[in-house]
Every structure is written in structure tokens, then in C-alpha cells.
Amino acid sequence: MIAVSACLLGYPCKYNGGHNKNQKVLDWLKDKEYICICPESSGGLSSPRTPAEIVGGDGFDVLASKAKVLDKEGNDVSQAFINGAMATLKKAQKHGADTCILKAKSPSCGVGTIYDGTFSGCTKPGFGVAAALLKQNGLKLLTEENLS
Numbered sequence: 585m586i587a588v589s590a591c592l593l594g595y596p597c598k599y600n601g602g603h604n605k606n607q608k609v610l611d612w613l614k615d616k617e618y619i620c621i622c623p624e625s626s627g628g629l630s631s632p633r634t635p636a637e638i639v640g641g642d643g644f645d646v647l648a649s650k651a652k653v654l655d656k657e658g659n660d661v662s663q664a665f666i667n668g669a670m671a672t673l674k675k676a677q678k679h680g681a682d683t684c685i686l687k688a689k690s691p692s693c694g695v696g697t698i699y700d701g702t703f704s705g706c707t708k709p710g711f712g713v714a715a716a717l718l719k720q721n722g723l724k725l726l727t728e729e730n731l732s
């Protein structure tokens with residue numbers, strides 16, 4: 585079973601009310617079983633919402649209370665991201681998922697690279713909050729950018 589970022593499937597759950605529908609991902613998923621996940625929606629955040637990025641570290645640091653997720657207005661939304669990550673892990677485990685295809689660079693879903701906390705489009709090494717928790721629990725993580 586594969587868990588896939590809902591925005592990649594075309595669900596309008598992005599911060600701006602849009603989606604990231606990706607035909608390569610949809611083609612890759614043909615004949616495979618998958619579930620959709622959106623950690624930020626699962627954490628109670630609405631769409632549209634104020635964009636947020638991780639400041640002072642990455643998702644592993646947020647889970648360890650060493651970094652924060654701040655929205656562009658400076659509000660601390662770390663707990664919503666953590667709640668969403670935990671709900672996402674629970675859903676993935678309930679459905680027996682062992683692999684995830686996650687949206688690259690997102691503060692929730694980013695794998696190996698995330699936006700750097702300056703809201704400038706620049707990136708830094710690291711994982712999103714949900715990606716970090718999924719990785720800690722042994723799931724294999726891919727993004728739409730490194731699907732083989």
C-alpha cells in the first residue's frame with residue numbers, strides 16, 4: 585500500500601486552495617493500491633490557509649520541540665503540524681502502507697529538501713514534519729521528483 589500526498593492527486597488542499605496534480609504520479613500509481621493523505625488538513629488547517637514554513641531546523645527538530653513551524657504572519661502552527669503528522673502516520677499504519685509519495689519541499693511532506701523558513705522560495709536540507717515522523721517509523725519516502 586502506498587500513501588500519497590493528496591495535492592499530488594489533484595485534491596485542492598494546498599495553502600492557496602489549489603492542488604499539485606501530477607500526471608507522472610497518477611501514471612505511476614496505475615494498477616497500484618494507494619490512499620491519499622494530507623497532514624495539514626488532518627491537523628485541522630483549512631484550505632486556503634496562510635502559508636507556513638519551518639524555522640530553526642526541520643521536521644525532526646519540530647517533533648523534538650527544537651524548531652517551530654511559523655506561518656507567514658508569525659503565528660506558531662507547530663502543534664497543528666504535529667497533530668497532522670500523527671494522524672497521517674496512524675492512517676498510513678491502519679492501511680498497511682509501507683511507501684509514501686510526498687510533495688517535494690513542503691513543510692509537512694518534504695523529503696530531504698524543504699523551504700528554508702524565509703518564504704522566499706529558497707530551500708534547505710531537511711524533512712517536513714509528517715515526512716520526518718513517517719521516516720522515523722520505517723516508511724520508505726519518495727517525492728514526485730524522484731519517482732523511478
Ligand code: SF4
Binds near residue numbers: 591598622623
Ligand atoms: S504538501 Fe502535504 S500537507 Fe501540503 S497540501 Fe500537499 S498533502 Fe497536504
